[in-house]
Amino acid sequence: GVEIVRLSRLVGKDEADAAKSAMQDGTAKIVVGTHAILADDLAFDDLALVIIDEEQRFGSEQKAAMRTLADGVHILTMTATPIPRTLQSGFVGLSDLSIIATPPNRRSPVKTRVGPFDDAAVRDALAAERARGGQSFVVCPRIEDLEPMAAKLQALVPEQTTVTLHGKMKPDEVEDAMLAFAHGEHDVLLATAIVESGLDVANANTMVVCHADRFGLAELHQLRGRVGRGARRGHVLLTTEADRELGEHARSRLEALEEFSTLGAGFDIAARDLDLRGTGELLGDEQAGHVQTIGIGLYRKILERAVALAQGQPEPDEVRPVISLGLPATIPSDYVPEPDMRIELALLLERVSDAATLDTLRVEIEDRFGPMPATLLTHFGLAELRLRCRAAGIAKLDHGPKATALSFTPAMSAVLQEAGIEDRLDDAKWSKSRLIFPAPEDDEADPLAHANDLLDRLAAVMPAAEESDEA
Numbered sequence: 001g002v003e004i005v006r007l008s009r010l011v012g013k014d015e016a017d018a019a020k021s022a023m024q025d026g027t028a029k030i031v032v033g034t035h036a037i038l039a040d041d042l043a044f045d046d047l048a049l050v051i052i053d054e055e056q057r058f059g060s061e062q063k064a065a066m067r068t069l070a071d072g073v074h075i076l077t078m079t080a081t082p083i084p085r086t087l088q089s090g091f092v093g094l095s096d097l098s099i100i101a102t103p104p105n106r107r108s109p110v111k112t113r114v115g116p117f118d119d120a121a122v123r124d125a126l127a128a129e130r131a132r133g134g135q136s137f138v139v140c141p142r143i144e145d146l147e148p149m150a151a152k153l154q155a156l157v158p159e160q161t162t163v164t165l166h167g168k169m170k171p172d173e174v175e176d177a178m179l180a181f182a183h184g185e186h187d188v189l190l191a192t193a194i195v196e197s198g199l200d201v202a203n204a205n206t207m208v209v210c211h212a213d214r215f216g217l218a219e220l221h222q223l224r225g226r227v228g229r230g231a232r233r234g235h236v237l238l239t240t241e242a243d244r245e246l247g248e249h250a251r252s253r254l255e256a257l258e259e260f261s262t263l264g265a266g267f268d269i270a271a272r273d274l275d276l277r278g279t280g281e282l283l284g285d286e287q288a289g290h291v292q293t294i295g296i297g298l299y300r301k302i303l304e305r306a307v308a309l310a311q312g313q314p315e316p317d318e319v320r321p322v323i324s325l326g327l328p329a330t331i332p333s334d335y336v337p338e339p340d341m342r343i344e345l346a347l348l349l350e351r352v353s354d355a356a357t358l359d360t361l362r363v364e365i366e367d368r369f370g371p372m373p374a375t376l377l378t379h380f381g382l383a384e385l386r387l388r389c390r391a392a393g394i395a396k397l398d399h400g401p402k403a404t405a406l407s408f409t410p411a412m413s414a415v416l417q418e419a420g421i422e423d424r425l426d427d428a429k430w431s432k433s434r435l436i437f438p439a440p441e442d443d444e445a446d447p448l449a450h451a452n453d454l455l456d457r458l459a460a461v462m463p464a465a466e467e468s469d470e471a
Contacts (some may be wrong), residue, residue: 007033007042010171038065046070052077055086056218080225081218110224110234114212114254116242122208123156125237129206130160130187134232137207138190139223141214143168149210150190160187167194196222202230212238213250220257321389322396325447329379335369349383358383381448388455399439399447404454406435416462424461 005019005028016036022028026045031037035058047070052058055077058066067075077086086095115121129136140149143166153162163186165177181189182201189195189204196219205227212220220238228234238254240246246254331342345365352358362380366372372380389397393412398405408416413433422430429436435458440450 002030003028004030004032007031007036007039009034009036010175011036035062037069038062044070047073049074049076053079054222055079056081056083056222060085081221083218106231108228108231108233110228110236112224112236112238112258114238114258115240117210117239118242119152119156121237122239125206125208125235126153126157126160126188129235130157132232133203134206135181135184135186135201135204136188137195137204137223137226138162138188139195139207139209140190140192141211143192145210146190146192153188153190157188162186162188162190165189165191165194167192193219193223195226199226200229201226205230205232205234207234207236209236209238211240212254213240213246215253217253217256220253224257321386321394323382323386323389323451324397325382325399325451327378327382327447328375329382330375331379332373332375335373335376346379349379352383352387355384355387358387378448385448385451385455388452392455392458397451399451402439404437404439404451406437406454406458408433408435419462421458421462425457
């Protein structure tokens with residue numbers, strides 16, 4: 001057979017030393033462990049595959065360390081609710097993404113209710129579960145919340161026995177508490193979020209979550225997954241403080257749990273979490289890497305190009321015209337309050353590839369946010385001008401107080417020189433792949449309108465310019 005060893009803080013020193021020795025000499029073919037496998041004194045004979053279960057429980061540094069445990073190691077991460085960064089990496093092609101949407105046989109959706117903590121509702125929920133021969137979880141966000149809640153439960157359901165579980169207990173105490181509850185010795189397991197993974201008690205099908213607004217969306221879904229794991233339907237009561245008004249984000253999280261309560265809803269919840277939280281700390285001080293140095297737009301462009309090349313796609317030879325008109329083109333915060341959304345809209349405008357997409361984006365923005373302010377209209381005008389420049393083979397358009405210069409790509413420059421473009425435009429001067437036009441006489445002239453007028457004139461005298469190769 002295949003020798004399997006385990007490593008965690010619950011494993012004794014002698015067993016751990018034997019496991020490390022077996023992994024180093026290749027006797028053990030599989031190790032099941034926690035982050036203990038990242039210990040400095042651990043070596044592998046021939047590590048080929050690392051499977052990270054419940055990946056949301058590991059930090060980015062820990063997951064990065066697992067990827068370097070061996071050269072060429074294959075990584076498989078599994079979770080019911082991928083964190084936003086993991087989900088986004090799948091969307092942009094950095095990792096393959098597979099979805100298992102089929103639930104186990106005989107599994108029923110968990111009934112989820114949200115509301116303020118009510119003694120009668122909690123008592124009824126726990127009593128109903130005990131009446132059908134089942135057990136219950138009561139979950140608190142902090143260890144210091146457990147003792148007051150234990151006293152409250154004693155008052156609400158004195159006929160039920162309670163066992164407590166949290167992360168600061170000794171390993172043998174944790175194991176004793178979990179086994180006692182799993183064996184049916186207690187009616188209620190009062191715990192912190194430590195129960196969100198690794199605990200499978202088919203007889204426990206009711207959960208009361210206290211201060212549910214203090215938990216993350218994915219964390220709440222993981223907690224909900226502890227009940228309804230057998231043939232009986234699970235019930236979850238997400239409670240909040242009765243006299244405390246919820247913030248917008250907390251309310252959105254709890255509403256999402258009620259909305260996505262069907263089996264296999266983890267991916268939908270992860271996508272909602274991505275909408276609520278964004279893809280991660282891309283612009284702040286905590287971001288690892290050089291995003292702040294090169295800017296988010298260039299970072300994403302480099303990332304997408306690298307992914308395409310890694311997938312064997314030809315490197316795109318596209319023109320991304322640079323437009324310099326000195327115009328304010330911003331998305332005001334009072335029009336789009338969410339910073340992530342403003343960044344995303346700016347990226348869409350910067351990377352829009354055709355006029356139809358630009359028109360669709362315009363309609364969607366106005367439909368969602370209302371009539372656009374002047375600075376955002378300028379943003380759209382610049383995006384439209386960028387599309388025209390790309391079609392005309394213009395790599396750069398500069399507008400200043402004395403002149404406007406159109407800098408062409410090498411291919412288009414050769415076409416224009418052969419056609420004698422300077423002779424076809426009376427006021428234009430050709431210089432080193434550039435057409436230079438004098439500034440308009442009216443100092444108050446709109447630079448955007450002036451630039452579009454120059455492109456109209458260019459198209460009129462050189463119709464082939466906009467139809468030629470964009471390279």
